[in-house]
Amino acid sequence: MKKRHLRIPVRLGAAVTALALLLSACGGSSSGSSGSGSGDDKTITIGSVEGWTDQTGTAYLLGNILEQAGYKVKQVNLSDNAPLFAGMAKGDIDIMGSAWPERTHKAYMDQYGDKLEDLSTYYPNAGLFMAVPTYSSIKSIADLPGHAGDFNGKVIGIEPGAGLTKLTKEKAFPEYGLDKDYKLVLSSTTAMLTELKKATTAKQEIVVTLWKPFWANQAFPVRPLEDPKKAYGSTEALHTLAHKGFSAESPEVAEMIKHFKLTDEQYGSLEDTIVNKFGPGKEADAVAAWLKENPDFATNLAQYLKKQ
Numbered sequence: 001m002k003k004r005h006l007r008i009p010v011r012l013g014a015a016v017t018a019l020a021l022l023l024s025a026c027g028g029s030s031s032g033s034s035g036s037g038s039g040d041d042k043t044i045t046i047g048s049v050e051g052w053t054d055q056t057g058t059a060y061l062l063g064n065i066l067e068q069a070g071y072k073v074k075q076v077n078l079s080d081n082a083p084l085f086a087g088m089a090k091g092d093i094d095i096m097g098s099a100w101p102e103r104t105h106k107a108y109m110d111q112y113g114d115k116l117e118d119l120s121t122y123y124p125n126a127g128l129f130m131a132v133p134t135y136s137s138i139k140s141i142a143d144l145p146g147h148a149g150d151f152n153g154k155v156i157g158i159e160p161g162a163g164l165t166k167l168t169k170e171k172a173f174p175e176y177g178l179d180k181d182y183k184l185v186l187s188s189t190t191a192m193l194t195e196l197k198k199a200t201t202a203k204q205e206i207v208v209t210l211w212k213p214f215w216a217n218q219a220f221p222v223r224p225l226e227d228p229k230k231a232y233g234s235t236e237a238l239h240t241l242a243h244k245g246f247s248a249e250s251p252e253v254a255e256m257i258k259h260f261k262l263t264d265e266q267y268g269s270l271e272d273t274i275v276n277k278f279g280p281g282k283e284a285d286a287v288a289a290w291l292k293e294n295p296d297f298a299t300n301l302a303q304y305l306k307k308q
Contacts, residue, residue: 042072042249042250043072043073044063044071044072044094044095044250044253045073045074045076045092045093046062046063046073046074046075046076046093046095047059047076047078047087047088047093048075048076048077048078048084048096048097048098049077049078049079049080049084049159050078050079051158051159051189052098053214053271053274053275054098054238055096055097056283057097057270057271057274057283058097058098058260058262059075059095059097059098059283060075060274060283060284060286060287061097061290061291062095062097062240062260063075063287064288064298065256065291065298065301065302065305066253066305068298069302069305079159079188080159080161080162081105081108081161081162081163082108082161084096085105085108085111085112086112088112088115088116088241088242089112090243091244091245094242094243094246094250095119095240095241095242095253096241098122098123098238098240099238099239099240100126100163100236100238101113101118101239102236102237103128103163103167103236104126104128104162104163104167106163107163107166108163114244115243116241116242117241117245117246117254118239118240119239119240119242119246119247119254119258120239120257120259120260121237121238121239122238122239122240122262123237123261123262123267124235124237124238125212125235125237126211126212126235126236126237127232127235128163128209128210128211128232128233129209129210129211129224129225129227129232130155130168130172130208130224130225130227130232131207131210131217131223131224131225132205132206132207132208132222132225133200133203133205133206133221133222133223134221134222135221136205138150138205138225139225139226140225140226141172141176141178141225141226141227141228141231142176142226142228142229143225144176144178144225145177145181146181148182150205151182151205151207153181153183154182154184154185154207155173155178155182155183155207155209156185156191156195156207157184157185157192157208158192159187159189164211165184167231167232167233168184168209171231171232172227172232175229175231176229192208192209193216196216196222197220200220200221207225208222210222210224213264213268213271214271215268215271215275215276218268218272219276240257240260242257252305252306253305256301256302256304256305259300259301260301266294269290269293269294270287270290273286273289273290274286274287
């Protein structure tokens with residue numbers, strides 16, 4: 001999740017309305033033409049949540065490869081996962097480059113799963129956790145009760161609709177007894193990272209909700225807290241999802257995504273390029289630069305977009 005302008009997540013009903021307006025107006029970027037290389041003339045709409053770099057990174061990565069093959073692509077950036085899943089279920093969004101359906105996004109899968117397609121597992125070792133600065137004496141979530149004063153009684157979270165937030169509220173807080181002395185502060189990924197930067201620059205205590213893969217784990221002096229009760233579970237896989245029927249509509253694109261994979265090294269360098277070398281609003285340029293340094297990545301996927 002990269003640093004973005006602060007946005008307040010909208011409620012689901014309003015978000016779906018906003019999504020419709022976005023799709024009918026200028027909610028995303030679109031470039032290229034259908035060209036002779038595309039399997040059809042349909043625009044491929046890719047959705048992502050601003051601030052979630054696993055989503056924006058994969059969205060622009062897949063979009064670049066599709067555009068180079070002659071497809072029309074529209075990028076739609078939203079403030080939360082709720083309208084993104086709703087948009088896919090309705091068929092307004094074709095692809096979500098990165099989803100956590102096994103646990104983090106399980107509630108959305110329970111609600112919308114029968115209207116979605118799971119196109120691929122592209123990364124196998126994702127994880128969720130609470131984290132503190134490396135200089136903190138706290139080693140485990142179990143150590144937090146009784147130390148609320150050190151952290152101003154706050155755990156700094158991200159978007160209210162995030163799966164990480166749901167697990168923190170419903171599992172971590174009650175299982176470790178944090179409800180008594182801590183408040184889970186929710187706003188956005190950007191706001192969390194702002195607080196993390198302020199605290200670590202001043203060498204102050206802070207506890208935040210984090211995940212991997214995510215560039216902030218390398219950019220800030222942070223480490224995960226031990227989770228002896230497994231409130232956040234074990235690692236899970238990241239998937240690329242689409243609306244139901246997408247494979248039949250765009251079989252070549254679905255076949256390409258079936259072979260889409262990222263290693264830890266590729267993931268780290270991609271996010272570093274997007275977040276630290278180019279910055280907010282320049283995802284397309286960052287991905288183009290990354291693909292220039294990793295030409296075989298695009299070549300290996302583009303072969304599946306050629307007509308059989």
